[in-house]
Amino acid sequence: MPRETFADKCMTRNGKIVILTGAGLSAESGLSTFRDEGGLWSQHRIEDVATPEAFARNPDLVQAFYNARRAQSRAATPNAAHVALARLQRDHGGEVVIVTQNVDGLHEKAGAKVIHLHGALDSALCHLCDHRWTAPETIDSATPCPACGHHSARPDVVWFGEMPYHMEEIAEHLENADIFASIGTSGQVYPAAGFSQLASDYGAECIELNLEPTSHVFHQRRIGHATQTILAWVEELIGA
Template sequence: MAKEHERIVILTGAGISAESGLGTFRDKHGLWARYRIEDVATPEAYARDPARVHAFYNMRRAEAATVEPNLAHAALARLVAEHPGRVTLVTQNVDGLHEAAGATPIHMHGRLAGALCHGCGHRWEASLVMAPEDPCPACGRAMTRPDVVWFGEMPYHMETILEALAEATLFAAIGTSGQVYPAAGFVEEARLAGAHTVEINLDRSDVAHVFDRHLIGPASETVPAWVEELLA
């Protein structure tokens, strides 16, 4: 096994799920072109109109329930299962497509399938439709929210992710715009550790200049080919 393949960290974004039928966020037809972030994806939006926020995430949860993982998800699950070194899979996505393909990623932005009580912090599996009056199973208060990270909140599992990046020999970012921090800064963290860095995307991202290598094209084609290369 080549030394640069010993400890791999992979970051995935919305682009890896686009071919499964889930929309991305920042292109001209993306989610944030149709909904204002300030209305549906901040703690302030939830405090102001929890029903509206729940309706938005109910819609996203329903969409996610209708799609299947694509060849890119399957290839990464194979890499995690078959690679002799350590592979840390981190995703910005809140869908469950990595799990459906057989991998267990670190969900830095939470999960659509999760519910969170913002009163006591209890977590549980969300129902398909959630509402502001849903009681917390632990404390009974009607303080239920989706277990997703909103703008202005700290992503989950950052200590674990940063530890993996500090030891990485290879870092890959797949289907991510490079516009949202702290994830957009992961490549810099990996480079500081001496890792080789690869960007796999439809187009070059906003931080493309920082990467050593670029694989441009649909994730369902580029990711399986890259995985085959690593496992060869």
């Protein structure tokens, strides 16, 4: 009997789709990835701006880096791939869960609801009392926490060495997924890099949409720019 494909599952059972998105999705909106030359990340070592130790050592440098990222993200607009995923979430007959490693907020600008694995640039976090609030345009050593009053604000993003957010909720979604799609992610940062294997072990049909292949786990691949591959994929699932 032929293997049931992701399209069969979605169209015949209104299957549940779980999508993981990474920096490659926002690249066509002008936001640089870790590996881009000439972008913000290329000007700093990760261990100098994206670890708890870096923040303890030089908080002004870390705050300035994330202030610049926040300004870039707020100025950016969603591309056609963001819009297509929001449409899939809205129009697909079954549940569509979008989990993102991105902190830029472009999914929300496109109208989607997402689970933020690595936090969000538009959120500030008090590193003393864990209170969260909408981030101002810039955060610095004088920014007070609205809850406790201490000058203890930091970006509400997950740094290397910290535990990603919402892991239990995400694991439950992966367990119940009919389709798991990985979009624009390198597949090198854990625990997100293990989501495809976990979803496959639970019986999901796994598809990768990326600029280049990353793992043998995927049953199908669409290689190319996100604005092309995702639009075609969404049209297959819900129609033009």
